[in-house]
C-alpha cells in the first residue's frame with residue numbers, strides 16, 4: 544500500500560508529475576486544472592491514510608477471533624472407494640496361480656473367428672458359432688482369420704500364447720467374454736472367465752486334479768475335493784466337466800448342491816492335438832491340459848449372490864457390502 548502511495552503521490556509520483564506540468568498551461572487552464580488536481584490529491588491522501596491505518600489494525604489473529612472456531616469438531620471424512628468383488632476374487636485367483644508358477648496373460652476382447660473358433664478345432668458348422676451365441680463386429684472378412692467377433696470365451700488366448708511363447712507354458716488368462724444371450728438371474732451377455740493352460744513333457748490329468756484341488760482349497764480356506772466327469776469341448780480330448788465338493792456340506796449333500804455333494808465348476812481336458820498344432824507346438828513332443836471356469840460364477844458362489852446382474856449394474860447399495 545505504501546509503495547502504491549509513493550508511486551502516485553511521491554516526489555516522482557505520477558500525480559506529482561502532472562501537478563508540475565500545470566505551470567506550462569494558460570492562466571485559465573491553470574485555474575480549473577489546478578483546483579481539480581488539488582481536490583484529487585487531497586482525497587487520495589485521505590484515502591491512503593485511512594486504508595493504511597485500517598490494514599495496520601487488522602491481523603490474522605483478530606480476524607479469526609471474530610468467528611468462533613471449535614477445534615474439537617471431527618473433520619470431514621473423505622469417502623474412499625474400494626475394489627469391486629469381481630476384481631477382488633480375480634486378484635486372489637491370480638495370486639494363488641502365480642504362487643504355483645503360472646504367468647498371468649491377457650488376450651483381446653475383439654477376436655477373429657479364427658482364434659475364437661477354427662484354431663480351437665471348432666468347425667464352421669459347430670453350434671457354438673451360431674449367430675445366437677456370438678456377437679459379430681461389422682467388418683470385412685479376411686481370408687485367413689474370418690470376421691471379427693467379441694470373444695465368446697477366453698480360450699483363444701491358448702493359441703495366441705502358444706504362438707508367442709511356445710512350450711513349455713504355464714499360464715492363466717482372466718478376462719471378459721461375451722455371448723449373445725437373453726439376460727436373467729444366472730445369464731448375462733457379458734461375464735468373466737479364467738482360462739488355464741499348462742504345456743510340458745509328460746503332463747497328465749492327475750496334474751490338473753492336483754492343481755485345481757490346491758487352488759480351490761487355498762481360495763476357500765478349507766479342504767476342497769475335485770472330481771472329473773466326461774464332457775465335450777472340441778478343443779480338448781479327452782474333455783472333462785470338473786466339479787468340486789460342496790463347501791456347505793463338504794460332500795454329504797444339502798440344498799445348495801441339490802443333494803449331490805458337488806458343485807459344477809468348469810470345463811477342461813487334454814489340449815487337442817489340432818490346437819497344439821495351431822499354436823505351433825509339436826504334439827509328439829509336448830502335451831498339456833487346459834481349463835476354463837466362470838470367474839463371475841465363482842464370485843457368486845463365494846458371496847452367495849443369487850443374481851448375476853447385481854455384479855455389473857453399479858448399484859452402490861449392493862457394491863458397498865463387499
Ligand code: PHE
Pocket residue numbers: 695696697698776779809810811812833834835836
Ligand atoms: N472355453 C470353454 C467354455 O467357455 C471352457 C473350456 C476351456 C473347456 C478350456 C475346456 C478347456 O465353456
